[in-house]
Amino acid sequence: MPAMFSPTVAHDWHFPRSTTGIGVLLAWARANGIDPAPLLVGTGLSPDDLEGAEGEVTADQELTVVRALLRRRPDEPPARLGAAIGASYHLGSFGVFGFAMLASPTLLHAVDLATRYIDLSFTFAMPRAELEGDAETGTVQVHVDGATLPPDVRPLLVARDARAIGTALRELLPGLPLELRLEPVEAPRRAVVSFPASNLARPLPQGNPQTAAACEQLCAELVERRRSRRGLAQQVRVLAAQEVTGGAPAGVVARRLGLSERTLRRRLAAEGTSYSELLDEVRSGLAVGLLATDLSLDEVALRLGYAEASSFIHAHRRWTGRTPRQAAEAD
Template sequence: MIPDMTELPVPLARDWDFPRSAHGVRHLLGYARTRGLDPAALLVGTGLGLDDLTTGGVREVTAAQELRVVRALRHRLPDAGAAVGATYDAGSFGALGYALLTSRTVGDAVAVALRFIDLSFAFVIPRAEVEDDHVVALLDGAALPADVRGFLVARDATAVRTVLDALVPGGVGATLSLDPERAVLRFAVAELSRPLAGGDQRRRALAEAVCRDLAADRRSATGLPQEVRVLITQRLGEGAPMPVVAAALGRTERTLRRQLTAAGTSYRALLDEVRRSLAASLLRAGLPVADVAVRLGYAESAALVHAHRRWTGRTPGASRGAVPTVHVPDDETTPQGREAHRLRP
């Protein structure tokens, strides 16, 4: 809620370097296809393949991986930033998009977008304020690499205006001024009070709860340890060997070990953490223990049994189908659980 329509939340994300849903890269590859480009060519150097980005593939990518795809697309289509931005809609953003569409008013939608901007694909973090009778959003790209700055400012600012205008019939009358460094979007403050046709308090609460869970996971750690977690998850099926992850980060194994120690952790601890979290999710979903072991990169089920006893004091079989302890039910046998599962990107 926006008190008196005069205050807007400050985004919790302060910069662009945070883990992202893999849907952001999928969207860029989809746009590339419409322009006759080879999507595989955009993935060169990312450590990702087309198979990784199919349904059931990786769920998260690092900012560096997505930025490399952006850079490859911009190299081939240098003036396409705004055109790419115009292809987004609320449905592009999973749970965040659903929270937007089920908001009571435009103001509620703007507020939830700002609070959970790190669940979008944005590299340019908007700052919005009410100035007299207008909402003014500044998207400053100064912190971005110079070679992709103009492309991303145009893309992200156009996406914001496109999604915002689609919330209500006729749009909100937003004007957008663009330059290579930054963009300014403005519209009448009275538009914040306009109701959305799909406003639904229950559904909005559910979507926002999913957003909170997702954001909490991504905000739980920052910097190098978080990048390592994402890369371990991507390579877990092959055991996530440390030399492979180190190479993906442009580091030697020795350097990565030293930097993780300085950050108060270790590669083994992060690998164990990722495996434990994913094991809980997969076992809760009812997957056979042998299948979970393969997904976690174990050579045999016995290794998973041993690790699971160390983590929980129980066998993996005792955890299969257990009731999850999360803010939103994951049980797909209930309407709420099915909807929450569908919202998760």
């Protein structure tokens, strides 16, 4: 059994996230007497944008919802609020990433997989798993670090993410003895979730190596696309996808980023790309899924922001060298 886990792949919290993450926050709010609709103010999102698990949001959009929750519970300690929210997460919330962990043959495999695909989660306080001592008598410590988080949301997010990790571990292995320590308790900057290392070798109740391998392959395909861009280009891709039905004009995306269109284009050029290149990436990626449905070419074109099917057909030929019909016949 290895003494060390794979290093956490994501080193900061700025990665894109599934819309499900905001959906969980809104569901918790609704269940606790808070009207969820106002929580979306300032995100540029509507409830319809959160339908389906395939959509993505930026980290800043989710932080806007977190701040709105804090404003609606001004008298509740943020760490206590975060812990309550974290307890509402379950592995099914994380889509294929969660199912890959559930199907893992052992707890070690699940924890190691989580560190390799952590950017498929909703975490902000970045976790790091370490083995203290040996695998028989030692302790696994998951350090949840919020040092780089904005101070106004840090206590809530550290407590939320630590509690969510604990909740997920117990879902993987019911009855797992856990200790959760916030440092400091009232306004945590970090947390530690620990459990006896002897549990790492225990088989998981829902473990299925074949299912785990299939889910992990899907995780790898998903993160390959997400990790292909960083910085501003990554944010632009997410926001362009949210605006694509309306054509995703550069000016609209620039305003949502608080930039002028000229500044946006200049900063993208400095990153070695352009707005049109990123929009093509978004549209070509979405087209693959849309063309696999029963939608007509006209309907697919409209959903991708084209005024007519001929424009989409021309773009598809530019992306792939084939028209959509030729691609379908070849498959």
